[in-house]
Amino acid sequence: MNTIYPLAVPKGRRLCCEVCEAPAELVCKACMVTYYCGPVHQQADWNSIHEKICQLLIPLRTSMPFYNSEEERQHGLQQQRQRQMHLIEFCYTIAQKYIFEGKYANAVPAALHSLRFRRNLYGLSSVELVPAYLLLSEASLGMGHTVQAEEYLSQAQWTVLKSTDCSCATHSLLHRNLGLLYIAKENYDEARYHLANDIYYASCAFGTEDIRTSGGYFHLARIFYFLEKWKLADTLYTKVTEIWNKYLYDHYQVLAQARNQQIDLLGKLLETDTGLDEAQEAEAVRILTTILGIRELETDREPKKTVFVLKTLIMLFFLMNSSNARDYANRALFIAKERNFNVQEQRDLQDLLDLVSME
Structure with a gap:
């Protein structure tokens, strides 16, 4: 990790921390295109995702070369887009994996990467941003940061409301995360409402017996288990296992x-x-x-x-x-x-x- 020398930074350019977007003081010496406010966030990003994508960031964060023809330029742009799409999915999958493993702090940097690449590729108001917001919300919930989780969920909800082409799969994810939020708040009536909607939208997208629908059944079973409604919980746990x-x-x-x-x-x-x-x-x-x-x-x-x-x-x-x-x-x-x-x-x-x- 190298220290940034202010005189070496072009005038008018603001370097921000990859994790918190505060003014950066350090740069990754391996890729030289990723910045941090200090060693704590550098280490957090490295442990989460940066080690896996360090070299992949270089072509995305450096100036595009001069092209001799429009055809070459379009080919270069297409390659950039493919790299971004790959990193969006890769970072998203890694963040999801951390969440399911209960490593919520590790999930945050990876989810932030996915969010930034989505913004660059699709714009600030695209519905494609919603899955990343939901990951950040779930990670925040896992760390006990309920207020932060609600903020991410609000951004996701607002984006969905403005969208005219939001898929059933995205609606399912949104309702599942809202259900998790209300479980954390012990508001089980609201949680059941949203998880029922999660199951409905997931069933529309994938079918009632799909593994992607099973998460809704599982969380709904958890509610009935908390409420000591054993028969309902038992039925749903059996269905998930089946x-x-x-x-x-x-x-x-x-x-x-x-x-x-x-x-x-x-x-x-x-x-x-x-x-x-x-x-x-x-x-x-x-x-x-x-x-x-x-x-x-x-x-x-x-x-x-x-x-x-x-x-x-x-x-x-x-x-x-x-x-x-x-x-x-x-x-x-x-x-x-x-x-x-x-x-x-x-x-x-x-x-x-x-x-x-x-x-």
């Missing part, structure tokens, strides 16, 4: 069949991913482990529901190539034996354990 189980089973079957057929490429196939991006994987882990924690409290009464969540987590971690799959398989088989599941159910779990234990 949605993820069906999605993961389709991917898992490919690997299971490969093993059974003893395909020579099995070692390569075992590295097949989940079909999810990093943020979606983190969301699946968070949702399913939360449900598992609740189910384990009721294992004595309903062990099969606990095992069903465990089997879903086994498939998830197996597809993620994580050793956690084996641990969950052992737990599921132990419950099945302890609770005297029938022979076929125990055999199926043993087969599952054998598969995920293969190196």
Whole structure:
């Protein structure tokens, strides 16, 4: 990290901190195009996202070269646009992943990057800014900064109200974040209203049984759980698990069949991913482990529901190539034996354990 020398800055140009937009005093020595107010924000940005995109920022933040023709200029502009779009999605996904992992402070710089690139590409009032505002709101909520979260949500709402072409997916995200805000405020009536709207819009965009809709069911179940409405919470938690189980089973079957057929490429196939991006994987882990924690409290009464969540987590971690799959398989088989599941159910779990234990 290098100190900025004021005399080296062109007259009239104001250098701002990447994180807080205060006057900058330091510049990243690796890219020389990113500025900070001090070492604290530099380190925060580096830990969050800058290390991953440092060199990618150079062509975006330096003057475009001289082009010999209009065709070359248009090609250069198109490349710039593609770079910006890539960084918008990359920073957004990383910020989402941090949020699902509970690393809210780390999510903020990444979400801010996504927001700035969106502003540069789409303008200050575009509905494309809404997802970034919502990420910043959720990160703020996670850190307990309710007022800041409300400010970001207000910006998102105002942008949606001004838009004539806002998608159902964006409406879903907005209502989900409003639901989370009211959960944090313990205003469960308002939270239920917004989460019901979240489910409606997500269903319109993706379908009622899609993993992208499952988040609305999950948060609605949390409300009923808080209110001690066990049957409603149980129904929704079961639905969420079923949605993820069906999605993961389709991917898992490919690997299971490969093993059974003893395909020579099995070692390569075992590295097949989940079909999810990093943020979606983190969301699946968070949702399913939360449900598992609740189910384990009721294992004595309903062990099969606990095992069903465990089997879903086994498939998830197996597809993620994580050793956690084996641990969950052992737990599921132990419950099945302890609770005297029938022979076929125990055999199926043993087969599952054998598969995920293969190196």
